[in-house]
Amino acid sequence: MWRPCGVIDETYEQDLAIVRTFPQWTLTVAALGALALLPAYVSGVTLNTVNHIAITIVALHGVNILTGLTGQITLGQAAFMAIGAYSMEMMVRYWGLSFWIATPIAMLITGVAGVIIGLPSLRIKGFYLAMATLAAQFIVPWIIVNVRPDLTGGTDGLTVSPPSIGGLQLTSQESIFYLCATVAVFSTVFARNIARSRYGRAFIAIRDNDIAAEIMGIAVVRYKLLSFFLCSLYAGLAGCLYAIWMRGISVEHFTLHESIWYLGMLIVGGMGSVVGVILGAIMIRSLTILVTYIGPWIAVFLPPGTGTVLELGLGPIVFGVVVLAFLIYEPHGLARIWERFKAFYRLWPYSY
Amino acid sequence: MLFLQYLVAGVLTGGLYGLIGLGIVIIYKSTKVFNFAVGALMTFCALVCVALVTNVGLPFWLALPISLAFAAFLGLLTERVGLRPLLAQPILTLIMATLAIESILYGTMLLFWEGYTISFPQGVLPGQTIFLGPIFIPHEFLYAFIVATACFVLVGVFFFKTQMGLRMRVTAESHVVAMALGINITRIFAMSWMLATVVGALAGIFIGNRLGLQVAITPSLAFKALPAIIFGGLDSLAGAIIGGLTVGILEKMAAGYIDPKVAEITPYIILLLVLLIRPQGLFGEERIERI
């Protein structure tokens, strides 16, 4: 971890702090305050997008732990989210559990499923593992749709009734926003702490060279599976949030393309960086929204009737181009650009 | 008798999987890049071929070579724009690059063809379904199988009997040694992408003839070829065809004896099993480690 000059720790508490200097504290409080007041200023449509971003951030933290820190490529995050969402809804629906109890259980279920899918990672790496997770991405929705369609609603999916807290039903985008934002903030703090703990360092050691890590005395098997577990835990949580945000679930929402997009966001944000997760999720999700606004604009110049198609097709194109551009020109992602900006800001007007 | 019917159907589908797998293997063999965009590339080229036949009104025998030329161009473009700048990057970067390309192609296809099912006009391929007693053989698949076999033989001869093929194999072994031996490796990369995309396009065109093409669905057919090549071993040509046939046959057997629904995920279950039991596949090159 790099720190600016002049920041000197005098106690262990200081050394361990995430938020360190006075300006940082001010900024953090201001940012959280702004977040809390956000619903008062923006429209419901925008809030809807913000909620989607918050949910994405939660899911993406999982991908970051597994792929960014531990180096195990996953093409199955969306499938894990599906496991979380469906097991939550089934428990609420058929066992009458409340959302607040069902969610942690669903997260655990997803975590265990993640460990099972992670088992091949003990033998294989690289794109072999990518393919194992890809297989999971196809098998999980199939199981959901075909094994007990009477329970899961098959291809139609299920509607999800909004949970309530202390008599208040979480129906409005606003109330869902407070839930999602709180969860996203805590997920971020937790992810940050994992990254800098013993576990995080073990994950990074495995990513950089698993054989060397083994020789250094890191229990590679345990940590790889732990990494899958944590990743799926996040996925399960994100899936539950997604269910109540969408007010319904269907396997259509948890496709391979969704999983690919998570990886892409991680590239754009910056592999292995908690800040990158946030920046990547915001950038890609906002870009797609932007495209839906720009689409009709461009459509003016095209023959009539192509407008809606433009909206459909432009999203994946923009996503692909952005990801490819980042891979080629800034493989460390937005997080690195942010670091450079901070360094520039600190040193200005000097060059170093 | 049913068994025979399933077997024939499996072999014919397996030929297609093998053909798609061949495209992946060609690229992997010379560049060590695993091409996840193969499905989108193949669908794109097949759709172009359909457009040439239905919209432009060209006869099929003329549209075919034009669309194959387009495939070669598309492969070249993909390599130049997407992968050339990323030479010798980590695996994740390469996987992501092919996925990004897949996304771009997917979006572009949506722009032109939306979500409709698009197929060739009836009777583009001469002939009709053949009945051999109780067994019926769709003639489109028979053509596909013959072309697949021909492709395998040609590519095999190319790789193992020609100097250019030898150079591709040298490049696959070691880029640095290849360079020192006077091989222009960037040209090899471009060539293998072109060749692979053409092979993929052939597969796509045959799929289009029999099943129709749908932007959202057809590309994922290519993912069913993944277990085929993993099963056969990633860098083995013979493995691709044998793997393709095995997966095709198992899929049709599952469809016949268990449930057509189970057939949808049979290839992925095979994939997981192979990855768990023998990741290097049946015919993959053994890692030579002398001490």
Next chain:
Amino acid sequence: MLVVQQIEVFFQHVIQVLKGVSLTVPPGQIVCVLGANGAGKSTTLKAISGLLAAEDGRVTDGLIEFDGKRIDNRLAHDVAGMGITQVFEGRRVLEHLTVDENLRAGNLGGTRGMQSKLEQVYSIFPHLKSLRKKAAGWLSGGEQQMLVIGRAIMADPRLLLLDEPSLGLAPLLVKEIFATIERINREFSTAILLVEQNAARALEIASYAYVMENGRIVMDGEAQVVKENPDIKEFYLGLGEFGTRKSYKDVKHYKRRKRWL
């Protein structure tokens, strides 16, 4: 034929490895480069053959000429096409290809003259002929060394760059390899730039020698002259100055030693 003038080489724009190296290889001669590990000998060869780029290295200053044409920072396959072939340190055979295919891969042109060239190589290394269908990865160290030299000859080079061909081989094989190098030079009048740790043998077959240290040439001369140099004798040929035991208290000696290694 080959002229290297004051080249400087940087890796990744910051690591300077060569600090002004000059050397000349006249047509049809064997020239050897001696030097400790990490002196920059391999880097010099890669600078000539154009393979630096593969390791993110560049010739930033000076020039390399082959037959009067500038070849510094040219693409490796162009350089190879001009008649310069490099044999890597550490026997980089193409493991999964057979011996025969390894040799064929060395042929630059089409298949014309392939058979006669193959016969030529097999006549120099008769032992390889019995192994022609075997995967190169399974060959022994000596066989692999023969194979990579044979592969280089297939290209019909006018200048052969050999990087430590005797590394890790048994004495008898070393002798054989050096005899072969001399033979290639004699029969095909190929010029050879030979990098070696085995100074005694290298100086025997070379006509001219350079000694390299820390990215610079620190000594050069006719092989016979270099061989007689007392420092070379002591530090490369392992012959004590007066055949007596050395004392590390001898400050002068220590300084000299430090200069060399």
